[in-house]
Amino acid sequence: MTAATELRAEQDRGRKAAQNREKWASVRTYVSAAVILFWCLAPAYWMVVTAFRDVGYTYDTSLLPTHITLDNFRTAFDTSFGNRFGQALLNSVFIGVTVTVISLVLGVFAAYALARLNFRFKYFVLGFILGASMFPGVALITPLFQLFTNIGWIGTYQALIIPNISFVLPLTVYTMTSFFREMPWELEEAARVDGCTQGQAFRRVIMPLAAPAIFTTAILAFISSWNEFLIASQLSNDATQPVTVAIANFAGAQPQQIPYTAIMAAGTIVTIPLVILVLVFQRKIVAGLTAGAVK
Amino acid sequence: MATELGPTPVKEPASGGTPIHHGPKGVGEDNAIASQGKWASWLLAPTIVALAIVIVYPIISAIVMSFQKDAGLDPVTGLFTEGGPAGFSNYTNWLFQQCAAPGGGTVACPPGTLGSQFWSATGTTFYFTIVTVTLETILGFWMAIIMARTFRGRSLVRAAVLVPWAIPTAVTAQLWLFIFAFEGIGNKLFNTTILWTGSEIPARWAVIIADTWKTTPFMALLILAGLQMIPAEVYEAAKVDGASAWQRFRMITLPLVKPALMVAILFRTLDALRMFDLPYILTEGSNNTTTLSILVVNQIRQGFNSAAALSTITFIIIFMVAFIFVRFLGANVVEQQTGAGKGKK
Numbered sequence: 001m002t003a004a005t006e007l008r009a010e011q012d013r014g015r016k017a018a019q020n021r022e023k024w025a026s027v028r029t030y031v032s033a034a035v036i037l038f039w040c041l042a043p044a045y046w047m048v049v050t051a052f053r054d055v056g057y058t059y060d061t062s063l064l065p066t067h068i069t070l071d072n073f074r075t076a077f078d079t080s081f082g083n084r085f086g087q088a089l090l091n092s093v094f095i096g097v098t099v100t101v102i103s104l105v106l107g108v109f110a111a112y113a114l115a116r117l118n119f120r121f122k123y124f125v126l127g128f129i130l131g132a133s134m135f136p137g138v139a140l141i142t143p144l145f146q147l148f149t150n151i152g153w154i155g156t157y158q159a160l161i162i163p164n165i166s167f168v169l170p171l172t173v174y175t176m177t178s179f180f181r182e183m184p185w186e187l188e189e190a191a192r193v194d195g196c197t198q199g200q201a202f203r204r205v206i207m208p209l210a211a212p213a214i215f216t217t218a219i220l221a222f223i224s225s226w227n228e229f230l231i232a233s234q235l236s237n238d239a240t241q242p243v244t245v246a247i248a249n250f251a252g253a254q255p256q257q258i259p260y261t262a263i264m265a266a267g268t269i270v271t272i273p274l275v276i277l278v279l280v281f282q283r284k285i286v287a288g289l290t291a292g293a294v295k
Numbered sequence: 296m297a298t299e300l301g302p303t304p305v306k307e308p309a310s311g312g313t314p315i316h317h318g319p320k321g322v323g324e325d326n327a328i329a330s331q332g333k334w335a336s337w338l339l340a341p342t343i344v345a346l347a348i349v350i351v352y353p354i355i356s357a358i359v360m361s362f363q364k365d366a367g368l369d370p371v372t373g374l375f376t377e378g379g380p381a382g383f384s385n386y387t388n389w390l391f392q393q394c395a396a397p398g399g400g401t402v403a404c405p406p407g408t409l410g411s412q413f414w415s416a417t418g419t420t421f422y423f424t425i426v427t428v429t430l431e432t433i434l435g436f437w438m439a440i441i442m443a444r445t446f447r448g449r450s451l452v453r454a455a456v457l458v459p460w461a462i463p464t465a466v467t468a469q470l471w472l473f474i475f476a477f478e479g480i481g482n483k484l485f486n487t488t489i490l491w492t493g494s495e496i497p498a499r500w501a502v503i504i505a506d507t508w509k510t511t512p513f514m515a516l517l518i519l520a521g522l523q524m525i526p527a528e529v530y531e532a533a534k535v536d537g538a539s540a541w542q543r544f545r546m547i548t549l550p551l552v553k554p555a556l557m558v559a560i561l562f563r564t565l566d567a568l569r570m571f572d573l574p575y576i577l578t579e580g581s582n583n584t585t586t587l588s589i590l591v592v593n594q595i596r597q598g599f600n601s602a603a604a605l606s607t608i609t610f611i612i613i614f615m616v617a618f619i620f621v622r623f624l625g626a627n628v629v630e631q632q633t634g635a636g637k638g639k640k
Contacts, residue, residue, distance in 0.1 A: 032441045033452050040455045043508060044462065046480060047470050059478040102345075110342035119332035125339060132346050134562070134617065136569040138588040139610040140349075142602040143356040145595050166349040173342060227463040229572045234592060244465035248576045260473045267466040274461045279454050286453070289513070290520035 044271075051265040058261050072265035081251045084238060085266050088246035092270075095157065095242055096225040099164040103172040103221050104214065111176035116185065126174070133170035137230045140166060145234060155237030163231045168221045175220055175288050179213035216284040219277060226274070243270045354610070357603040361385050365598035385604035389413045409594050413605070416590045417612070419583055422499070423574075424567040427506045432560060434507065435514030440548075442515065443522045456512035464509060468576035471505035475577075498582040502574050506567070514559050521555025522548070561620045568613045587612070 053060060054067035055075070077086045113119070114126060140163055145154075153159040187209070191201040229244040236245055247266050252259030278285055364381040384401075387393065393401035394410045404410030442453055459467070474481045475491035482488055491497045525548065533543050571588035578584040580593070587609045594602040 026446065029441060029444050029446050030448075032437070033446065033448060036438055036441060036452055037455050039508070040459055040512065043470055043474060044458050046474065047466075050473065059476070061480050061483040106341045106345055109338040113335040113338035117331040117335045117338075119335040122335075125343075129342070129346070131617075132350055134565045134613075135350055136565075136588070136606075136610055136613050138569055138571065138591045139357060139606045140353045141592065142595055142599055142606045143353040143360060146360065146599045146603075147353075147356070162349055165345060169342060169345060169349075223461065227465075229463075229465045229575075230588065230592070233575075234595065244463050244572075247463075247469060248465045250469075258472070258476075260469075260476070263469050264473065267462075267469060271462045271466060274463075275458055278457050278461045282450075282454050282457060285457065286516055286520075290517055 047264045048268050050261055051268040053261055055261045072261040075262040076266040083250055085246050088241050088243045091240055092226055092242040095160050096222045098161050099168050099225040100218050100221040103169040104218055107169055107172035110173045111180050114177045115180035129170045129173050133167055141231055141234055155240055157240055159235045160232055164225045164228055168225050172217055172221050175217045183209055216288045220288050357607055360600045361604035361607050363600045365600045385601050389605055412590055416585050416587050420586045423570055426503050427567050428563050430507045431511045431514045434511045435518055438515035439518035439522055442519050456515055459509050460512045464572040467505055467509045468573050472577050475501045492578050495582045498578045498584050502577055502584055505573055517559035518556055521552040525551045565617055
């Protein structure tokens, strides 16, 4: 055997080993991906399966959908056991939309200033806003409970909207700040060179570009308000409670028996719209999440 | 560098629209900053005022309340006790687990009362925080590494991790309560007969598992954002130099992802320290799953001022943990947020 053929054989062996390694690496990747998919989706899948399962088969553990029915969704909206899920849905939408609109209107100006302007105390302001978003809700609940008791606001919508602003507004500001920072502001200059006024440049060039960022921020803001539980569980009443409280307190016909199928139906109703929204705007949401870095 | 992970990465960080910013410091700069400062204060004013009303005012009022005695019927003597200045007694009562004694003065709180639960609630809160954040960091890192690879179906995985995140915590709690029901799927799948909410260790782990499920995706996405900042050439170079996979992970991935990782851990830690929804709904705080937040909420209806003292203590604990993170562990949140690390200071 000549040295050349020996070398070639050596190279072949090396290539084969490398190919094998690659194959195994890719198998491992797929197995890991399958495990992640299972871990993330299986519990959610179980919620949906249970939501469609006849209440008599609540503890049926067959993994595929069985005894399919829509009754649980009717039960979820049934008010005869004192549940007010339909009303709670409307409350959550109302509270969420109000909080989101207020936070966006206030926050968009602050985010513009933080992203575009140079001024003293910028780091201080950013730190303050970040700190505010990490602020424990439990530190607000006691003084607000006393204040709202004194002025008769317990159970009113404003008593639920105002505390929500305390964590939605900071989240809005810094999510939008990081979106704004990445926008091509040179285009504004360019538009002005081409004869636009500052107002026109903002309306015609910047607004269309900023719209997706603002929309994504709105989704994140709405979700965090929609998920709020602590403050709502203490400051709302039967008429104003949001869905999180309604689901947590969901009562069945017998006090001893938790009506799981109806609860899972209610859970599915409050979750599915969010999941669809999140999946449709996935890329933007992830960008906003990692920029803002909030649950 | 989480902030840089935009949908459309821009080559250069937006300059703030100030041409002078790039040039050497000129005479006009101070003026420009002054005029921008004026603009900025007008733009920021609404947000700052709103936050002052919804956050600063309640904190101050909580602190004022915490130095007042709770007025109300004395549970022992049945006499009405007046409020009035309390000094630090609300605080010391919590810290030393003292309750009001019939003849004035204090005695150790009897077991079962809220006053006797401060240290156990603190312990529970830290237990949950340390265990969940550790689990979430390890799992999140692993998920992020997988999601950073290129393979078919990657976008499916990236979409799937958003599902637990999008489900409200109250729903998550009910879902896991059902999974952990005695006849539920959890026991069935693992062929166990555990009464999950019936005793301390299973109850705590039910909360931990539910929390890990819900929040690992957030961690994974933050770490993924950090991983994507690392240029592929660095890995190629290390490979050429003969670094093993483990060496590449330890010498390249870890140090370069550390800033993003620290911020993710900080956020998750602060979030876990105020954990409320999951244990409140899942275990109702029984079997040593009462966190500090639950204790505050339970105390509110038994006395505002005492609850205010407890919530202030909770706030101070969380603040101290945040301070330790930022000061000693190098979690530079503001710099992450402002992208000052991009060399444009």
